[in-house]
Amino acid sequence: MSQAAGPILSTLIALPLLGAMLLVLVDGAREGLIKRIALAVSCLGFLLSLIVYGRFDPTVAGMQFVERVPWISSIGSSYVLGVDGISLPLLLLTTFLSPVAILASFSGIPRRLKGFMICMLLLEGGMIGVFLALDLLLFYVFWEGTLIPMYFLIGIWGGPRRIYATLKFVLFTMAGSVLMLLAMIALAVLHRSTTGRLSFDLLELIGAAIPFGLQVWLFAAFALAFAIKVPMLPFHTWLPDAHVEAPTAGSVLLAGVLLKMGTYGFLRFALPLFPAAAAAFSPLISVLAVIGILYGALVSLAQDDLKRLVAYSSVSHLGFVMLGIFAMNLQAVEGSILQMVNHGLSTGALFLLVGMIYERRHTRIIGEFGGLSRVMPRFALCFLVVAMSSIGLPGLNGFVGEFLILAGTFRVHRGFAILATVGIVLAAVYMLWMWQRVMWGESRRSQNLDLHDLRPREIAMLVPTILLILWIGLFPNHLLRKMDASVTHLLGGVRGATSEVRGVK
């Protein structure tokens, strides 16, 4: 099952970490060298992940490239890595966005660039770890691991209210993840009571027969931790603050990848471990998701800060993903995984673009802008493509994901699907309303007249993202085929257990 090509997954995680170590040795003043090293390391990571993508066998349902090394054997936790159809796209998204984010931070980082790059690489290592870990404790370690660099990224290089924002971000996530840890331990202990072997290995725990009552509680704990991260509706207030205060690169990774850890967590852990509870919770979470979609879109309509607007749009987009996951059928889940990647690309690109305007005008207030299309035509073109992709224009990546989710959800919760479709309209409303005030109309400020258009570096960041957006929009099958086997396997497990809860069509 696992291609014998050496611990390729461990190298994937270790590479950025080693890069960070290397950077530590470099003298802080030589910023050019630091930038080159960071970029090289993350590009190498991307190449490596392409190799994994190339050698990935789509017909196999289970985990591939599995590595297993006993870690803390006393409590049965071992260092287990593996990738399957569900985590592969997210892995690629992470390794793709990291170099882009690093490239974005070549300018606009006023001080301590070395520390910044180190945090970025550590963050990348942590994120890759989250998507590859198959042992609950290892997953938890990486899950918390990503918090620390993010804390520094926002805390040190953030905007004026960064301390408040970064504390809120960390406390929110910690509050949830503590419960998750509790649930993990409970699960492991329960597993030991039935099978006599204490283990935190996911594949082993999936089989554990857990009484429905308990399953609900454990699922609730996991769900809370992931819901905060997604973010689902009541727990979302940290996101806009975190984004507004985070530096551009931080925002790109925060929106691009960190949010997906929540939805990935649902798919990888919450659903397979507690299928019956998941089915029972599905209507509630779907309702929250739909409210999230409409609420996110509505609130972003009223925002006057670009980053805050994009942040709330993330709440709306991820509402779609959650809706897809909890529709629990092949189309919806594949759609949601694809939508995770799409959201990563389009929102990541949006943040890059907002970052570029911020670097030029040092403000994000929409009222300050106007008529930028005249002044920055190339920027306008890129912004148009990305905005349209985030609205879900057919032919671009956003539509494919959303359509699959809606088609899948329509099967199970017909009303929610229709409400979600209304979400698509609202999405267009706030995006175009922003577009009209920022890009069109007469330029309300004199400074808007002499803004220079995209530089080669900025183009180098955007073009690959836009190409990917078009590629996924027109040929999504390349990714979809990779997911089929794993998603059917996952849903098979879930449907098997939920059949006694309620008959699923």
Add this chain to the structure above:
Amino acid sequence: MEWLLFVPLAALALGTAAFVILLRNPIYCALALVGTFFALSGLYLLLQAEFVAVVQVIIYAGAIMVLFLFVIMLLDVGHEPPPWLRRDRPRLLLGLGLVALLVLELAVAIGSWIAPGIRGPYTSDYVNAVGNTQLIGRLLFTEFLIPFEITSIILLIAIVGAMVLARRQ
């Protein structure tokens, strides 16, 4: 015959103890305390604990009280103003009440706990035979070696601390 020694010594101890907390001039209190130490040293002798008795005299009377005298003399602490008892009456009453309660509890404890049998191996005649100090020395360097070493460290810390705190900046 033991009672002949116990009663006066006990009376002496209690008397001087009372003086320690009642007298106004700190020097007299210190001397009263020295008196108590001697009374206790006598009691230790009664309990065939010669080593402890002598060490009591050396450490408490010889070293600690000298330190007290030094400090009292150096600081030239004035007398407590006469009506010190009557000034903060509520605190006084509360304190006495609590102490009464405390004594009551101790009495109950002592009362309910009478005359244990001999349990340990070191009966008094065995101790006389071997010699109290020899025994203590042997135990001190075998069974209680670690506490002994730790005490030495405590003393070192105390010396350094005292020197640092009292040094005039």
Add this chain to the structure above:
Amino acid sequence: MRGAGCGVRGAMTGTVPLSAYLILSAALFAIGVIGVVIRRNALIIFMAIELMLNAVNLTFVAFSKFLGSMDGQIIVFFVMAVAAAEVALGLAIIIALYRNKESVNVDDINLLKG
């Protein structure tokens, strides 16, 4: 004065029972506590504390004799060592306090007020 004369007077001739010692040390301890609570001069409070320590030492030695185990005396030895250390530090503190407060009256020393 107190305690010593209670009920056991009858056994004048026998050896002094353990309870006599315990009562004596309890009394001493009580006097110590009263001293600490009532007095306002830091030094006197310090002496009262020494008094309480000695009351405890007495109990230890009494038990050591009546229980036939040397441990009591050894612990007394350690208590004395620690008491010496404590007095050294305590007096150093009092000196430092006196130097900047011109008084050792406990009520004046409230720098640690919250």
Add this chain to the structure above:
Amino acid sequence: MPEPAFFVVMLAKIAVVFGLMLLSVAYLTWLERKVISDFQVRLGPMRVGPHGLLQPIADGIKLMFKEDIIPEAADRAIYVLAPTLALIPAFISFAVIPFGDRVRLFGQSIDMVISDVNVGLLYLFGVASLGVYGIVLGGWASNNKYALLGGLRSAAQMISYELSMGLSVVGVLMLSESLSLVRIVGAQSKAWFILLQPIGFLIFLICAIAETNRAPFDLPEAETELVAGFHVEYSSMKFAMYFMAEYANMITVAALATTLFLGGWRGPFLPPVVWFLAKLYLVIFLFIWIRATLPRFRYDQLMRFGWKVLLPLALANIVITAAFVALR
């Protein structure tokens, strides 16, 4: 309850020792002035009695009838108490010093020590440490700055050297494996400890001199520096007591030196008591000799010598003896 005879013997021994002590203290003053005058090639007290033999009694009477002035602001109770406090330790420490072997007198076998306590040496150190009270309280009670300073200084000096003295004796303990002086003297049957513990003896001697505030170490009550130190306000009988306390201490320390290092009453031919007194006289002569020759230490030299030289030396001595004992 031991039989009454025991009490009689005990009282007798105490009376003998106490009487001898008083007498010897008095004549010690005389001896000292005679010896020092010899060193300084002069006659010394000659007028009162043959060769001034009655001089001590004369001094005693003089001091007795002098006017006893108590400073007005002094703390009367302690002012009066202080001299006795200084005197008591000197005398009571003789209780444990054996000045002779077992003697059969009036049908009883009496051993020539008042009470053989098995923590004898510790008892001595306990008592020695009490000596400080007399001096400190005296200095403080006389409400005189110089007295107070002198008192504190001499107290500090005594405490410092008491420490080294204690440690120097540990070597002897290790060899004799007992705290009781009788057994220590017994242990010196083969060889006096002075031969086995030369450094120990030397340190003990120096500390002894310092302990009694004599000769090179008598800065605190040196007449020229601090106007006689702590007993500056004292007069007549109380002053006499301090004086007696000083000499009594000197005798006690000398006796201690003889019992610990010079084999106590052990000697080939002469009866034990005679050996004891001879050695005692030898050590006292040594003290007076030192007083006559060595100049006075400055206070900081004195303290530095005590802490930085004697103490390490004593510790080293202990270590060497311990090694020697362990190897044997």
Add this chain to the structure above:
Amino acid sequence: MSHIWPMFNQIWLIPVIPLVGSLVVGLMGRSMRRGSVALIACGAASLALLASLASFWRLLSLPPDARVLRHSLGSWIASGELSVAFGFLFDPLSATMALVVTGVGLLIHVYSIGYMGEDRDYHRFFSLLNLFLAEMLVLVLADNYLLLFLGWEGVGLCSYLLIAFWFERPAAASAGTKAFLVNRIGDAAVVVAMIWMILLFGTLDFQTIFTGAPATLSHGSLAASVLSLLLFAGAVGKSAQLPLYVWLPDAMEGPTPVSALIHAATMVTAGVYMVARSAPLFQLAPVSLEIVAWVGGITALYAASIALVQTDIKRIIAYSTISQLGYMFLGLGVGAYAAGIFHLMTHAFFKALLFLAAGSVIHALAGEQDLRRMGGLRRSLRVTAGCFLVGALANAGIIPFAGFWSKDEILLAAYASGHRLLWIVGALTAAGTGFYMFRLYFLAFEGESRLTPEAASHLHESPWSMRLPLVLLALGSATVGFFGIPPESGVFHRFLGPSFPVSGHQGGSAPSPSGIGLALAALVMAGAGILMAFRYYLRDPKEPEALAERYPTLYRILVHKYWVDELYDDLVVRPTMAGARFVSASFDAGLVDGAVNGIGSLLGSAGALLRRLQTGHVPAYVLSILVGAVVLLGYLAFHG
């Protein structure tokens, strides 16, 4: 020439060529000369026309009942049992549409060379125009709903970008946004329809759906009608029918060739095409057919009424478009699919002509669009006036011109299918159309000139590149009607017939006597309209003001376009914005953040409370220790 091409079945080329043209012009346009930009753009359009003609020619060579060309470029989305491909279909219906789109498109491309001559973003205009052609062709040639939807939204995007072409003008920017959002509402309905079809049929392919429809959806069932109505809702959004028509009048902010191509000939007809394409579904739901017919009719009358009093030349033509679209839906609604599409084709010609003529008038008057400041232009803009007249006649539906045949056929079908009331509505609208078209003609081209002096000086006939398309379109509007004679069985209908399910009342016979009577009645109504316009606007110009005083309320209602725009603003736009602000402030910032910060401050105050315990008073501490000891001892003593 025809024998070279018979083997040409690469129908996917038709949309791809303009797409390539658009990319080339779009990306490299800035560095190219204007001439080469125009060359590439028009070249791509003409190639697309040639390809369509070739495919059309190949289609004719096939036997009538198997006239379908298919070509698939491979799978687009395949997840679970849903599988959607880039499949293209070329049957008579899409052939007509393709020909109309490419034909009119090419002419407009040529026209806009002149019209946009001195515009700074010359290359961006042509790039978007080509992109529009490509998206429209994808829409028209798609063989499944999803690909159709791709074209559908693509066209919406192009109209958005082209309406707001001069984006510096705030009015254009908001008009663009408004157009896209209103279309988006219709698109949402289409999405719901599509996901429902996936649930019902498992696929979005036309053929499988239409063959399987009668089996899965029983005739007249609720599901069938709701599904078809959803599709129709999309059409309403795209083809600017009541209630979602508000974006079209504002769309006039865009350049005139855009209005001509997108808001007259092609994009707005996409809705009609989709309904026609989904005819088998609509056949299963007579209820929704009724609704389609009625919505069409009412919109036609409604738009015509507003057009009566408008003063902006382009807005009048815009309302006329809405009205004519109403006619088409009326035709479809009554089951005369062929008639509807025939009207669509004829309308494309004369409406494009009208717009382009208006364009050349505006071009001549340097941007002046208000009728009140025009008049007597016939003398100086001879060709434009002539062509405009032909267009007006065709639009009004006068006998020889195309408008008559297609409009009349719809009215005939309406009457024949028993919708008598609808026929009356249709006839009234015809009268209205006659009136406002000729009111416009007389006010603009006849009578004395009311031009402002500098407009008059600037007056000049537009260059040949603008006039040639006008003349060609005029010829088209005049002659294209003849394909439809006689109604129901003309050349056009026989060609188009097979792609529609046999409609209920296939009146294949020669026009019945009542048919001719009805046609004459419609013609009389149109003529009456024209005469009234003549009387009011030419003979005594004061007459219209008098009329306005007599019916002041009616006049005000019409002038303010029934206050629909303001209504929408108050009912929809303002509440959503206020709602958004309210929710964002109160719920998000207030409730949730409040709770979170609340907890924070709670802990802070608890800490402050505890701090007061530290009195710093030593005896107090002693007492507390003592109390502790007493309590502990008490417990041990009494419970030990």
